[in-house]
Amino acid sequence: MASKTEERREQLRQKLIAIAESRIANDGYAALTARDVAGEAGCALGAIYNIFKDMDALVTAVNARTLAGLEAAVARAFSDEGVRRDPKRGLVTLGLTYFHFVTAHPKLWSAIFELGFRAGKELPQWQIDEHVRLIGHIVKPLRVLLPGASEQRLDLLARSLFSAVHGIVSLGLARRFMAVPPAEIAAQITFIVEAFCDGVVARGARRP
């Protein structure tokens, strides 16, 4: 059984994560300071560092919640039987789910990439596990489309498809460079992923 002290510690931990999450969601990762978080939590600055090694560790905990949120959105999308059964529809749905998730949480989503760039260090194991789970969702419909493909090839294709959709979403929402206009992103994801699926099937038929 957890002692009273451990319980309080866990409560403060959850409170600090919730505060950091709402601050990142509103003002972005770059604006987050330990002083502000401690002020809102009503605790001493040192109390944060008793629980988290550094601010990166606190942001990492927020990022874990964000990734879990994306996984929950994916699971909801796949609760539809029709989506689950049709690999093409499944892949398009995954792309659109990603797009809608990033649109709803743009600053929380950016924090995942910004922390990685700044920290420039190895990812924690839980995050690698989370990526493997997310890739698994893309691999499943790909395996139906490409029944003969090795697991390694399916993993690579899943990463490529994710990266392609991510490119359309991230350039589009940031309106950077040769971006797709925001109002067209969903239609373009649908077209690109559907054409890719048809192409994979056509290639399979041509070279059995």
Place this chain on the structure above:
Amino acid sequence: MASKTEERREQLRQKLIAIAESRIANDGYAALTARDVAGEAGCALGAIYNIFKDMDALVTAVNARTLAGLEAAVARAFSDEGVRRDPKRGLVTLGLTYFHFVTAHPKLWSAIFELGFRAGKELPQWQIDEHVRLIGHIVKPLRVLLPGASEQRLDLLARSLFSAVHGIVSLGLARRFMAVPPAEIAAQITFIVEAFCDGVVARGARRP
């Protein structure tokens, strides 16, 4: 005829751009300072601001050179008759040309995006023109694949295809999130773009 003063001014301008370019290429955009550039050019700090409104304007001039370099690489790739004639090969070649260009000049390439994010302002007209030219290179083979498509649709598809390849390249080279391993990027660009082309043709055949 240009006066002696104008000539010297233009020489210093070119020298400052060359110094900034080599510094960004080596150390990245974030490390660039006016002090270092002036020191290397052997001029006063104020001389930079006589020529460029601010450091962003100097970086914009460097970015113009980088974009012109990409366009030259694309033109070289299309000097091959076989590439020019085969739309699928043309699109794959464009994707690989982009990948190789970014691989060869990663920090100069990042500067284009970083300046945009930091400045958060409207793009200058020459840069919009440059984007239109680059999109034109992607539209040409797409028009052969989709003869009935409107120019607006071809423009959107070109932006989507570029964004997709950019996503694979940028996540892959940065080794971020569910990235494609660097050694596999070229093969994955080839597969994704080819499957997309086959899909576009298959869709066209199915729905004439």
